[in-house]
Amino acid sequence: MTVDRAMREIPLIGHYDVDDVLAWDQEGPRTVRRFLADAASLAESLPDRSTVLNLATNRYDFLVGFAAAIMRRQMTLLPQSRASQTLLRIAGEFSGSYALTDRGDAIEGIDSVSIQLRGDQALWPMDIPRIPTDRVVAVAFTSGSTGRPMPNKKTWGALTAVAQATGARLGIKAGDRLSVVATVPHQHMFGLEASVMLPIMHGLAMHAGRPLFPADIRSMLADAASRWMLVTTPLHLRACVSESISIPPGGLILSATAPLPRNLAQQAEEHFQAEVHEIFGFAEAGSIAERRTIDGDRWQPLEGVHVAQDASSCLVQAWYLPTPVPVPDRITVDTDGTFVVHGREADQVNVAGHRISLGDLNQLLLKIDGVQDGVFFLPEEGASLVTRLMAFVVAPGKTSEEIQRTLRAYVDPVFMPRPLVCVPSLPRNATGKLPRESVSELARQWLEREGDGA
Amino acid sequence: MEQSGASLLERDLAKLIVQTLKLKIDPAAIEPEAALFGEGLGLDSIDALELSLAISQTYGYQLKSSDPQIKTIFSSLRALAEAIEKNRTK
Numbered sequence: 001m002t003v004d005r006a007m008r009e010i011p012l013i014g015h016y017d018v019d020d021v022l023a024w025d026q027e028g029p030r031t032v033r034r035f036l037a038d039a040a041s042l043a044e045s046l047p048d049r050s051t052v053l054n055l056a057t058n059r060y061d062f063l064v065g066f067a068a069a070i071m072r073r074q075m076t077l078l079p080q081s082r083a084s085q086t087l088l089r090i091a092g093e094f095s096g097s098y099a100l101t102d103r104g105d106a107i108e109g110i111d112s113v114s115i116q117l118r119g120d121q122a123l124w125p126m127d128i129p130r131i132p133t134d135r136v137v138a139v140a141f142t143s144g145s146t147g148r149p150m151p152n153k154k155t156w157g158a159l160t161a162v163a164q165a166t167g168a169r170l171g172i173k174a175g176d177r178l179s180v181v182a183t184v185p186h187q188h189m190f191g192l193e194a195s196v197m198l199p200i201m202h203g204l205a206m207h208a209g210r211p212l213f214p215a216d217i218r219s220m221l222a223d224a225a226s227r228w229m230l231v232t233t234p235l236h237l238r239a240c241v242s243e244s245i246s247i248p249p250g251g252l253i254l255s256a257t258a259p260l261p262r263n264l265a266q267q268a269e270e271h272f273q274a275e276v277h278e279i280f281g282f283a284e285a286g287s288i289a290e291r292r293t294i295d296g297d298r299w300q301p302l303e304g305v306h307v308a309q310d311a312s313s314c315l316v317q318a319w320y321l322p323t324p325v326p327v328p329d330r331i332t333v334d335t336d337g338t339f340v341v342h343g344r345e346a347d348q349v350n351v352a353g354h355r356i357s358l359g360d361l362n363q364l365l366l367k368i369d370g371v372q373d374g375v376f377f378l379p380e381e382g383a384s385l386v387t388r389l390m391a392f393v394v395a396p397g398k399t400s401e402e403i404q405r406t407l408r409a410y411v412d413p414v415f416m417p418r419p420l421v422c423v424p425s426l427p428r429n430a431t432g433k434l435p436r437e438s439v440s441e442l443a444r445q446w447l448e449r450e451g452d453g454a
Numbered sequence: 455m456e457q458s459g460a461s462l463l464e465r466d467l468a469k470l471i472v473q474t475l476k477l478k479i480d481p482a483a484i485e486p487e488a489a490l491f492g493e494g495l496g497l498d499s500i501d502a503l504e505l506s507l508a509i510s511q512t513y514g515y516q517l518k519s520s521d522p523q524i525k526t527i528f529s530s531l532r533a534l535a536e537a538i539e540k541n542r543t544k
Contacts, residue, residue, distance in 0.1 A: 216520055385500065386504070408496070416498075418476070418477075
């Protein structure tokens with residue numbers, strides 16, 4: 001079975017007619033015909049390298065770059081953030097990498113190629129490229145405890161299998177022609193799977209933009225030419241519910257990156273007359289399970305995914321994963337294979353849907369010139385949309401502004417500490433360890449002294 | 455520290471920003487012409503979203519990033535206050 005699957009080829013896109021709309025935005029529709037020509041033409045002009053950082057901000061441009069790279073057998077690198085030092089470090093580990101951009105913004109130290117859309121419709125008829133399922137087409141990065149981004153290779157078989165299984169679970173059929181609007185970045189693993197791979201495997205249309213404000217989401221969904229699907233996060237969904245935006249009923253909402261509270265899902269289902277489904281996944285394995293949030297806590301593994309629990313850990317198995325992958329959260333698996341998620345492993349934090357290890361952040365802090373000691377801390381959730389990290393730093397002679405400025409080049413903005421507090425020392429114990437309770441106490445004292453602003 | 459020539463709306467808005475985003479600064483220390491995002495106050499897109507909800511609730515103005523002026527609107531306290539003045543419904 002495995003051998004048979006590994007030998008297969010799957011077309012670059014599925015279930016479209018040539019004049020179907022593959023993407024749209026305020027500049028109009030992009031048909032399948034136009035997309036294939038754009039991708040073929042860009043593929044011809046790409047440099048002869050083996051890896052590419054696709055930094056395109058427009059989802060259609062990203063897809064054209066991704067497809068062109070696949071045609072040229074180049075792996076697309078998906079950095080967790082655009083912080084310049086992260087990009088440089090990844091480009092350093094995959095030597096010979098270049099960057100694909102669509103706004104002409106160059107990254108110092110990395111060769112950049114601007115995505116030119118020169119699709120000439122006269123190229124038609126052309127064949128839809130068929131890609132072997134065992135070819136590595138993308139590399140997603142996760143944070144480890146070493147302070148170095150860890151690469152996770154994704155084969156074409158893995159990406160297409162997840163897209164097919166997700167579509168099947170959501171009841172999406174070829175010919176449904178949903179219009180997909182996504183608030184998540186396409187360089188994020190869930191974004192790539194749900195806002196790029198899911199649409200192109202099922203013949204759906206995607207909006208090329210990435211709405212931020214509820215009013216943007218409202219106008220994009222209202223413009224959709226067919227039944228809409230919103231690929232989003234609890235954060236954006238909360239904003240839409242809080243603004244009570246009015247959109248055509250009967251759509252489909254898919255949320256991931258952080259657990260969606262059931263009452264929020266309930267409000268969204270009632271207000272938008274739309275089903276709200278959630279995906280559970282992580283960059284190392286991709287999407288692995290789904291649930292309709294109002295139905296309960298249990299996650300149903302996607303077709304082909306098996307979650308096994310032994311005494312010390314939980315592992316995900318699927319034919320497209322070369323080895324079983326440990327689940328980064330604490331979960332309990334039932335005899336029927338469904339599971340419940342209890343929370344993150346101790347070192348992992350999730351800020352606005354982005355996961356990172358505190359160990360990784362602490363390592364970065366300690367690398368800053370003049371920093372003698374330092375620790376990140378995530379306070380208990382408050383009333384705001386997002387609870388931010390705090391950091392306590394021992395750096396005589398340095399100001400918190402100076403440290404923040406350096407840190408900004410290394411971490412995604414969502415992980416920037418608020419505040420970064422300079423202290424004379426950290427409450428390390430006799431063995432040099434810094435127990436979480438001590439940091440928690442330090443944070444409590446600081447908040448009590450400074451007030452929390454609100 | 456007193457803001458140089460800050461209008462009443464600018465002062466109210468500075469308070470709303472500090473309160474909404476839990477910034478550890480004196481609202482009066484936000485210079486009307488200084489950058490709010492990136493290097494300035496170091497705000498990011500989640501702050502923009504959070505701020506947009508507060509502005510909508512307080513002034514009845516729904517921000518849109520498809521607005522061609524959006525970069526200008528978010529460039530400073532003064533620009534944001536001007537946009538609110540023009541579009542507010544309460």
